[in-house]
Amino acid sequence: MTVGMGVIGAGWIGKEHIQRLTHTVTGARITAVTDIDAARAEEAAAPVGARVLHDGAAVVSADEVDAVLVTSWGPTHAEHVLNAIAAGKPVFCEKPLATTAEDCLKIIEAEIAYGRRLVQVGFMRRYDAGYRQMKQVIDSGRIGEPLIVHCAHRNPTVPESYTSAMAALDTAVHEVDVLRWLLDDEIVSTQVLTPRATSKRSAHLKDPQIMLFETANGVRIDLEVFVNCQYGYDIQCETVGEEGLVRLPDPDAVAVRTAGQHSTAVLTDWVGRFKDAFDTEFREWIAGLAAGDEPTGPSAWDGYAATAITAATVEALESGRVVATDLKPRPAFYGGAA
Ligand SMILES: NC(=O)C1=CN([C@@H]2O[C@H](COP(=O)(O)OP(=O)(O)OC[C@H]3O[C@@H](n4cnc5c(N)ncnc54)[C@H](O)[C@@H]3O)[C@@H](O)[C@H]2O)C=CC1
Numbered sequence: 057m058t059v060g061m062g063v064i065g066a067g068w069i070g071k072e073h074i075q076r077l078t079h080t081v082t083g084a085r086i087t088a089v090t091d092i093d094a095a096r097a098e099e100a101a102a103p104v105g106a107r108v109l110h111d112g113a114a115v116v117s118a119d120e121v122d123a124v125l126v127t128s129w130g131p132t133h134a135e136h137v138l139n140a141i142a143a144g145k146p147v148f149c150e151k152p153l154a155t156t157a158e159d160c161l162k163i164i165e166a167e168i169a170y171g172r173r174l175v176q177v178g179f180m181r182r183y184d185a186g187y188r189q190m191k192q193v194i195d196s197g198r199i200g201e202p203l204i205v206h207c208a209h210r211n212p213t214v215p216e217s218y219t220s221a222m223a224a225l226d227t228a229v230h231e232v233d234v235l236r237w238l239l240d241d242e243i244v245s246t247q248v249l250t251p252r253a254t255s256k257r258s259a260h261l262k263d264p265q266i267m268l269f270e271t272a273n274g275v276r277i278d279l280e281v282f283v284n285c286q287y288g289y290d291i292q293c294e295t296v297g298e299e300g301l302v303r304l305p306d307p308d309a310v311a312v313r314t315a316g317q318h319s320t321a322v323l324t325d326w327v328g329r330f331k332d333a334f335d336t337e338f339r340e341w342i343a344g345l346a347a348g349d350e351p352t353g354p355s356a357w358d359g360y361a362a363t364a365i366t367a368a369t370v371e372a373l374e375s376g377r378v379v380a381t382d383l384k385p386r387p388a389f390y391g392g393a394a
């Protein structure tokens with residue numbers, strides 16, 4: 057079965073995923089595209105033979121759309137995801153699931169009422185080979201119980217429109233998700249330290265930031281978010297356990313020796329760093345859809361947790377306090393205590 061895919065939002069990542077589903081991952085065909093910028097929708101749809109529809113609701117209800125891909129701006133996600141659930145269609149939503157915890161909870165309520173998982177959130181790091189190997193090591197017990205995690209998330213530069221809150225909402229949100237999954241633990245409190253600011257930032261921006269998270273099991277996580285680091289796109293993660301540690305590998309790169317130097321390249325953006333992870337994420341999602349299975353990737357609950365924890369982190373940044381994440385109890389539908 058080929059899955060007919062309707063895409064809502066044909067911007068940067070929307071176009072990336074359209075290319076991926078057309079040329080790299082088998083089992084799906086882009087059948088409909090919409091964007092509030094009609095020219096952008098046309099430009100993305102024409103080369104893959106998809107129809108351009110006038111809005112997200114039209115995409116969700118189109119007969120040729122079996123599943124929906126939401127790659128529009130974050131504040132619009134909840135509406136499209138709720139429409140897809142109402143239509144009983146599987147929906148892959150790029151992060152964030154919604155920009156408020158309240159909207160995430162509405163999605164959870166709608167999915168539970170539907171009675172079957174339809175929603176998957178685009179936290180692709182769970183599909184990265186390095187993070188998967190780290191999880192295997194942690195789960196195997198080889199390093200003993202995890203105690204501390206050291207992380208860094210560095211982008212070379214960000215546009216003027218990037219705000220201090222986005223360090224949590226847009227950037228650290230990936231660590232929040234992948235660490236909850238890696239440790240199989242929940243983040244219960246958050247704090248933000250602001251070291252000396254880089255002169256390379258926009259005047260309004262607090263950069264870098266050091267985020268400190270604590271989990272229910274008492275694991276401490278420190279995360280450096282530095283979005284004007286200049287030198288490249290660099291993702292680091294090291295978990296220290298009672299009997300050893302496990303570190304995320306750097307991406308493969310040849311070592312060059314020339315002119316008295318030994319060097320390896322550093323990547324410059326998330327597109328290249330997580331290309332294989334995105335491919336695997338979609339390969340597994342499409343295979344599940346074709347088999348009629350419920351999605352097994354990041355759930356609406358994970359989307360809620362990430363939004364609530366990053367919102368608490370913004371509160372921590374603005375107040376200078378340690379803030380409790382105060383998550384709701386996880387419903388049995390998502391594997392919580394009944
Ligand atoms: N997983 C990851 O690493 C990444 C995820 N993202 C997420 O993907 C989403 C899109 O990001 P980008 O592609 O970078 O943004 P973008 O601004 O390049 O593209 C978004 C597109 O959505 C369109 N749009 C906005 N509202 C719409 C609506 N209601 N209906 C139809 N079209 C609409 C815009 O006109 C634009 O073309 C964001 O939620 C972002 O956080 C973005 C980059 C990386």
Ligand SMILES: O=C1[C@@H](O)[C@H](O)[C@@H](O)[C@H](O)[C@H]1O
Pocket residue numbers: 211226227230326
């Ligand atoms: O999702 C992403 C962007 O939206 C965000 O702005 C970047 O900081 C992240 O590295 C990237 O993965």
